[in-house]
Amino acid sequence: xxxxxxxxxxxxxxxxxxxxxxxxxxxxxxxxxxxxxxxxxxxxxxxxxxxxxxxxxxxxxxxxxxxxxxxxxxxxxxxxxxxxxxxxxxxxxxxxxxxxxxxxxxxxxxxxxxxxxxxxxxxxxxxxxxxxxxxxxxxxxxxxxxxxxxxxxxxxxxxxxxxxxxxxxxxxxxxxxxxxxxxxxxxxxxxxxxxxxxxxxxxxxxxxxxxxxxxxxxxxxxxxxxxxxxxxxxxxxxxxxxxxxxxxxxxxxxxxxxxxxxxxxxxxxxxxxxxxxxxxxxxxxxxxxxxxxxxxxxxxxxxxxxxxxxxxxxxxxxxxxxxxxxxxxxxxxxxxxxxxx
Numbered sequence: 479x480x481x482x483x484x485x486x487x488x489x490x491x492x493x494x495x496x497x498x499x500x501x502x503x504x505x506x507x508x509x510x511x512x513x514x515x516x517x518x519x520x521x522x523x524x525x526x527x528x529x530x531x532x533x534x535x536x537x538x539x540x541x542x543x544x545x546x547x548x549x550x551x552x553x554x555x556x557x558x559x560x561x562x563x564x565x566x567x568x569x570x571x572x573x574x575x576x577x578x579x580x581x582x583x584x585x586x587x588x589x590x591x592x593x594x595x596x597x598x599x600x601x602x603x604x605x606x607x608x609x610x611x612x613x614x615x616x617x618x619x620x621x622x623x624x625x626x627x628x629x630x631x632x633x634x635x636x637x638x639x640x641x642x643x644x645x646x647x648x649x650x651x652x653x654x655x656x657x658x659x660x661x662x663x664x665x666x667x668x669x670x671x672x673x674x675x676x677x678x679x680x681x682x683x684x685x686x687x688x689x690x691x692x693x694x695x696x697x698x699x700x701x702x703x704x705x706x707x708x709x710x711x712x713x714x715x716x717x718x719x720x721x722x723x724x725x726x727x728x729x730x731x732x733x734x735x736x737x738x739x740x741x742x743x744x745x746x747x748x749x750x751x752x753x754x755x756x757x758x759x760x761x762x763x764x765x766x767x768x769x770x771x772x773x774x775x776x777x778x779x780x781x782x783x784x785x786x787x788x789x790x791x792x793x794x795x796x797x798x799x800x801x802x803x804x805x806x807x808x809x810x811x812x813x814x815x816x817x818x819x
Contacts, residue, residue, distance in 0.1 A: 528561040529789045532581035534591035536618075537569035539699045540727040542753045545819030546617065546775035550590070553778030560782065569698070571595060575602045582609045588785050592617040595668035603627035614784055616777055618670040629788070632780050632798045636671045639771045640678025642804050643722055643750050646769055651720075651748070652688060658719045662694040663707050663732060665724040671773075672696075675724050675752060692716050697728050704731025712739050723751040726758040726770060733766050744768055744807065754805050756817040762810035772802040775819055 531554055535547050554562040563586055567573040571594050581589050582605055589611055593599060599620045604627060606613050612629040619631055651658055662679070665672035676694070683689045693716050697703030704723055711718070712735065721736075721743070723729035729751035736743045743749045744766040751758060754772040761767035780798055787794050805813050 528559050529588065529785060530561050530563065530584070530586040531785055532563045532578075532584065532586035532589045533565070534574050534577045534581070534589070535564065535566045536574065536592040536594045537567060539569060540701075540725055540753070541755050541757055541819070542725060542727070542773065542775045543699075545755070546777060549776040549778035550616075550781055551778070553782040557782060557786070560785065567594070569594060571598060575599075578602050578606065582606055582611060585609070586611060588612055588614060588788060590614045590616055590781055590785070593620045593670075594618070594666065596621040596670055596673065597668065600624075600627065612788055614781065616781055617775075630784055630794050630796055630798065632777055632784060633800065634671075634773045634802060635799050636674035636773075637678035637681075639671075639752050639773060639802065640675040640680075641682050642678075642771045642802075643675075643752065643769065644679045644682030646804060646806070647689070647720065647722075647748070647750065648682065648686065652686065654688075656688070658689050659692040659717070660689060660720040660722060661708075661711050661716060661718040662691055663704055663721065663723040663728045664694060664696045665699045665728070667696050671699075671752075672724055679722060689720075692718055697724075699725050699727060701727045701731040701734075704728030705735045706731075708732035708735035709739075712736075718747060720748045720750070723749070725773075726751045726753040726755045726761075726767075729767060729770075730757060730761060733761065737766075754803075754817070755819055756814065759805065759810050759814040759817055762805070762807040763814065765807060767807065769804060769806050771804045774800045774802060 533550055538544060551564060554560050563581060563584065565577040567577055574591060574594060578589060578591060579602060589606055593615065596619065600622045603613055603622060607627055615628050615631045617633045620628065662676065664676060693711050695707040695711065697707050704727060721732055723732055729749055733743045733749060736747060741747060748768045750769040751767065752771045752773050754770040758767055758770040784794050
């Protein structure tokens, strides 16, 4: 991938197996680390009993999310031994919590969800644990008092994504002279990708005084927020040499705002983003986007494998981090063929 190093999968084992969904995980007669899927109920002896998989989709904010949702749905529906219960939270934490509780009442075997923000999950995850239902986090992480409330995380290294964007910038523009003014368009406030992409980006640039973040605006990973935030920046009189958007959709919205203001994104202004969707490749080929750091949305197969391993009483990793690359306008025509989303 453009000669860039990729992140190998990071595997850290911990034992966390499916518990009897009809008994508390921490009940007096149970050992949490030695649980197996128990088919209690009328169909207990039926070997054809399907694994009930509950999935809460955070929303439909971007083309990345659409590809991610379809990947999970397709992977689950291809398995004859999985019964999928998929719900859509429309970008609301309250709805996500309500839907997780609904899945607990339905006595699913495993819950998979993407937390819209990092905090505020302790209570509902404790409810899932008491019901004996393991929870898989995908795409985004949580911050809770007890990390044993969730089983595994499947997704990307957001800090490294921010670092990669900053390293690319340093390699190409560190010697241009003067101070390079940067506008950062953040994702949803409080979300893991917004927090960690910013952290990685600033970490790399911290000791280089020739780069200065002139404005850092908070959006929500949507095209419209990218457009609105870039309009605000322009009206505020900030004239950056670089725009770093936390995802492709916001970058594309910002590009539209810049064009309407008579600017030439990709030429007069370096534009960088994260995701590497097909839309981003098209923008790179058009010369309007300079860089997109890959964040692979096709997590369905890894999620389904983790669910089936839990059902088979196997240990699963606490973190499954997908490999990623970076793509630039110079090679976009060559690399677009590999985009499936």
